[in-house]
Amino acid sequence: MKTSRPFLLLFVLLVSTGTFAQNRDISYMSAGGKLRPLQAIMDIRHYTLALNVDIPKKSIDGYAEINLLLSKTTDTLLFDLVHLLRVSKIMVDKKDAGFQQKGDSIFIISNKGYKEGKHTIRINYGGEPPVAVRPPWKGGFTWTTDKAGNPWVVINCQLEGAKVYFPCKDHPSDEPNEGVDLFVTIPKGLSVAGPGLLQGVENGANNRATWHWKTNYTISNYCVVFNIAKYKVYSRPYTTVGGHTVPIQFYVLEEDTAHAEHVLDIRARDTRILEKYFGEYAWFKEKIGIAEVPNPGMEHQTMVTYGDKFRYDKYPGGLDYSANLFHEFGHEWWANKVTNKDWAHMWIQEGINTYAEALFFKETLGEAAYDSVIISQRAGIRNQQPVVKAEEMGMAEVYNGDIYNKGSFFMHTLRHVLGDSVFFPALKKFVTDVKYPYNQFFVTQDVQDFFNKESGCDLSPLFNFYLRTTNTMDFELKRTRPEIYILSIKNSPMDLPLDILTDQGIIHTIISANKSTPFKIVSKTQPVVDPKGWYFKKVIMQ
Numbered sequence: 001m002k003t004s005r006p007f008l009l010l011f012v013l014l015v016s017t018g019t020f021a022q023n024r025d026i027s028y029m030s031a032g033g034k035l036r037p038l039q040a041i042m043d044i045r046h047y048t049l050a051l052n053v054d055i056p057k058k059s060i061d062g063y064a065e066i067n068l069l070l071s072k073t074t075d076t077l078l079f080d081l082v083h084l085l086r087v088s089k090i091m092v093d094k095k096d097a098g099f100q101q102k103g104d105s106i107f108i109i110s111n112k113g114y115k116e117g118k119h120t121i122r123i124n125y126g127g128e129p130p131v132a133v134r135p136p137w138k139g140g141f142t143w144t145t146d147k148a149g150n151p152w153v154v155i156n157c158q159l160e161g162a163k164v165y166f167p168c169k170d171h172p173s174d175e176p177n178e179g180v181d182l183f184v185t186i187p188k189g190l191s192v193a194g195p196g197l198l199q200g201v202e203n204g205a206n207n208r209a210t211w212h213w214k215t216n217y218t219i220s221n222y223c224v225v226f227n228i229a230k231y232k233v234y235s236r237p238y239t240t241v242g243g244h245t246v247p248i249q250f251y252v253l254e255e256d257t258a259h260a261e262h263v264l265d266i267r268a269r270d271t272r273i274l275e276k277y278f279g280e281y282a283w284f285k286e287k288i289g290i291a292e293v294p295n296p297g298m299e300h301q302t303m304v305t306y307g308d309k310f311r312y313d314k315y316p317g318g319l320d321y322s323a324n325l326f327h328e329f330g331h332e333w334w335a336n337k338v339t340n341k342d343w344a345h346m347w348i349q350e351g352i353n354t355y356a357e358a359l360f361f362k363e364t365l366g367e368a369a370y371d372s373v374i375i376s377q378r379a380g381i382r383n384q385q386p387v388v389k390a391e392e393m394g395m396a397e398v399y400n401g402d403i404y405n406k407g408s409f410f411m412h413t414l415r416h417v418l419g420d421s422v423f424f425p426a427l428k429k430f431v432t433d434v435k436y437p438y439n440q441f442f443v444t445q446d447v448q449d450f451f452n453k454e455s456g457c458d459l460s461p462l463f464n465f466y467l468r469t470t471n472t473m474d475f476e477l478k479r480t481r482p483e484i485y486i487l488s489i490k491n492s493p494m495d496l497p498l499d500i501l502t503d504q505g506i507i508h509t510i511i512s513a514n515k516s517t518p519f520k521i522v523s524k525t526q527p528v529v530d531p532k533g534w535y536f537k538k539v540i541m542q
Helices: 005-017 254-278 323-330 347-365 367-379 402-418 420-432 444-455 460-467
Strands: 042-054 059-070 074-080 085-092 098-102 105-114 117-127 140-145 151-156 180-187 191-193 197-203 208-215 227-229 231-239 245-253 288-292 304-306 313-315 319-321 473-481 484-489 496-502 505-511 519-522 537-541
Touching: 074 117, 085 098, 085 105, 105 117, 180 191, 191 208, 191 231, 227 245, 227 288, 231 254, 231 288, 245 254, 254 288, 254 323, 254 347, 254 420, 304 323, 319 347, 323 347, 347 367, 347 402, 347 444, 367 402, 402 420, 402 444, 402 460, 402 496, 420 444, 444 460, 496 519, 505 519
Parallel strands: 042 180, 245 288, 288 304, 473 537
Antiparallel strands: 042 059, 059 117, 074 105, 085 117, 098 105, 140 151, 151 227, 180 208, 191 227, 197 208, 231 245, 313 319, 473 484, 484 519, 496 505
16 A cells, blocks of 8 residues: 555554544444535445455455546546455556545545546455444444354444545435446355345355346445345335336345235335325336334435334335335335435425425324324424525434424425425425436426426515524414404514414415404404415414
């Protein structure tokens, strides 16, 4: 390894004191953030990972091959990799390259420079990757066993980024347009569950086998993961709403195979519901995959993970529901297909996907069930900071419950403001207009512009109010004399439809952004403002 003398001295000092070897804390790490100029000029086209997994040593070694396009000439290529994994060799376009590994970055330097255009970088590396502290929220590798003592290895890295186990450009704004190949070598008798389609399993020496998974779709870095266990695969065909046949595959532990068929039943049912509201399953050329894991699940593209231990909420009509199983699968539309360009806009995937849970109950148990879910989500809003605070933010800065609950509640409000005949077709169109190979990325402004166009209204004040402030709509209801009430709104972001429940039933009216326009209500009983709870509001009674 080639290093400058100051960095070499620092490295020697760290190793000699044991600081470097012992410092395995990665709690400071966060995916995304400001896109560094050296990475802004790189367009990642394809990743190939070839890794040997040494389960007893809890280590990995092998290489990552990265195909990319440079938009201009540079003397330095910059990749991300956790400092716990050490690079041993780098080749650029099949020639040895000098490099420096500093912190969680790899700098590949050339005095002649790397010209604009295509390049292939091969990075050999290995070591003991970080161990997950609280997966999937605090990620890394999980090294455990099933009840029979068979190895069970799981990777989660959404918060920290894929750099926890392979060299990459770790920013949500760039996905490998031409997909990923994964070659994972493990002991024979175990299986690898991965993204895309299984290309084959090649038996090798020393009682080991290499599993080759390949996806041709674009894919977020944190979805480029694999899970290892003594799995058995249950599969059945599913016909999408677009008429394509795609396999539903469940990689389940051998000890849990009694549950497999029911999970497939649930997955088929949930797919049909999600297709109704968001369009055809996005990855129909590959699979609808599920892998059993020992932690709560994640939205890993075409191989969503599941760890609810087959516990279901029971509802009338024999309806079994797993929030974990449904939510992570909904991300195949909202996160994996519709992908945020910047983690600052994470509410798009988490909020709208959380709203999908309310739509599940609307579809299966009716409008009252939808209302119950929305009430629960409204109660979960903390409103301590805006949902969209700034731009170019890392995930750790953004991640909180309101990107789920307030993001979902905003969709609920938008439904009321636009009406079902506009809202539901528009929501579905936003997903289905993103065509294969799904190379577009989105921010809040894109969603706002789209709904403005579809509705013919300027909804910008409403988007700003819900997503960029912590304001509530503040109503004041004043009783002036028996059976007479005056309703005023202090801060309506725009003219909005409002329902008021009186002794005579529901009054439908419009509240104005003009604060000086009160509304007179005649009712023998105290009126109820917005009885269904469409708005994020406070009502003050005087």
